[in-house]
Amino acid sequence: MPGPLHGLSVLEFAGIGPGPFCAMVLADLGAEVTRLDRPGAPPRDPRDVALRGRHATASLDLKRAEDVERALALCETADALIEGFRPGVMERLGLGPDSVHARNPRLVYGRMTGWGQHGPMAHMAGHDINYIGLSGALHAMGREGQPPAPPLNLVGDYGGGGLLLALGILAALLERGQSGQGQVVDAAMVDGAALLMAPIYGMLARGRWQPGRARNLLDGAAPFYDSYACACGGFLAVGPIEPAFFAQMLRILGLPEDAFADRMDPARWPVQKARLAGAFAARTRDEWAAAFAGTDACVTPILSMAEAPQDPHLRARGTFQEVEGVVQPTPAPRFSRSESLLRRG
Numbered sequence: 001m002p003g004p005l006h007g008l009s010v011l012e013f014a015g016i017g018p019g020p021f022c023a024m025v026l027a028d029l030g031a032e033v034t035r036l037d038r039p040g041a042p043p044r045d046p047r048d049v050a051l052r053g054r055h056a057t058a059s060l061d062l063k064r065a066e067d068v069e070r071a072l073a074l075c076e077t078a079d080a081l082i083e084g085f086r087p088g089v090m091e092r093l094g095l096g097p098d099s100v101h102a103r104n105p106r107l108v109y110g111r112m113t114g115w116g117q118h119g120p121m122a123h124m125a126g127h128d129i130n131y132i133g134l135s136g137a138l139h140a141m142g143r144e145g146q147p148p149a150p151p152l153n154l155v156g157d158y159g160g161g162g163l164l165l166a167l168g169i170l171a172a173l174l175e176r177g178q179s180g181q182g183q184v185v186d187a188a189m190v191d192g193a194a195l196l197m198a199p200i201y202g203m204l205a206r207g208r209w210q211p212g213r214a215r216n217l218l219d220g221a222a223p224f225y226d227s228y229a230c231a232c233g234g235f236l237a238v239g240p241i242e243p244a245f246f247a248q249m250l251r252i253l254g255l256p257e258d259a260f261a262d263r264m265d266p267a268r269w270p271v272q273k274a275r276l277a278g279a280f281a282a283r284t285r286d287e288w289a290a291a292f293a294g295t296d297a298c299v300t301p302i303l304s305m306a307e308a309p310q311d312p313h314l315r316a317r318g319t320f321q322e323v324e325g326v327v328q329p330t331p332a333p334r335f336s337r338s339e340s341l342l343r344r345g
Helices: 018-028 065-075 089-093 097-103 128-134 154-179 189-196 198-205 243-253 266-280 285-292 312-317
Strands: 009-013 032-037 054-059 080-083 108-113 184-188 226-229 235-238 299-301 320-323 326-329
Touching: 009 018, 009 065, 018 032, 018 054, 018 080, 018 108, 018 154, 032 065, 065 097, 080 154, 089 097, 097 108, 108 154, 128 154, 128 189, 154 184, 154 189, 184 189, 189 198, 226 266, 235 266, 235 285, 243 266, 243 285, 285 299
Parallel strands: 009 032, 009 080, 032 054, 080 108, 108 184
Antiparallel strands: 226 235, 235 299, 320 326
16 A cells, blocks of 8 residues: 555755655655755755655746746645745745745645744754754763763754654644644754653653763663673673663673672662673674573664664564665654555565
């Protein structure tokens, strides 16, 4: 069957980062996404995975009145629109929500910005690192005594940005089924990054999170939630938080449980981490991966981007596919009756 969003028409005003990622997610799920590019834009490079799945492309010079009219005409039959310009740009072009809704009041108008449509910083430039920095997320990431470590641009651009814009568009479309009216979705990466931190803010409020880096259960301080180096120079992801899982890990490592009886005491964590580090350093990553395979010890190899598509579990699930000669993640999540064209192909 076609994807669950089959029949949904989306216009994407060309941009970079979270806007195209949002469009990719919608296209992955079956939406017909038309990308409106600037004149002279190069043809799609199949290696640019975030641009996959577009139904069509059109070249529009939005400084020309006739091309603005063409864009408005396309909006008349679209279900949703994605734009990622700074606040006020689309209004100045004659393509703001009021102009578009005058032609199609049912259209859902998705706006992707870093700082949002209003606020003192709304018109400032920024990137992922700035948005996650202001939201409190970046401060919590990294090793103690070192500067905060950027988690690529996954938290602001893609998790807090593109994915939440896709969610907002779909929510507005669902509401449209009741009201018959479209609306504007204001997706700001700084808002999204803050939202992703909701569980951590909850832990802070309950006194279960200490300010600073590498002082808490999930930030690399605990011996049972960190990465460890192996004899070969590779690394393992170690996360047996629960007592039974931790005990299973110790048995495979050949370490006595009584040496870790007080493992929830942060004062003991440095000594316990050193003990675990010494044990993991005695063998290679792949030797440990084989030893922990099929167990509940929550110890798995840390794979490179070149290695991950070859992992037996990911191969069995089809988590990666080769499309146009490019290895790339397949669409997620999965549906019992509907499949994306990429996954089916």
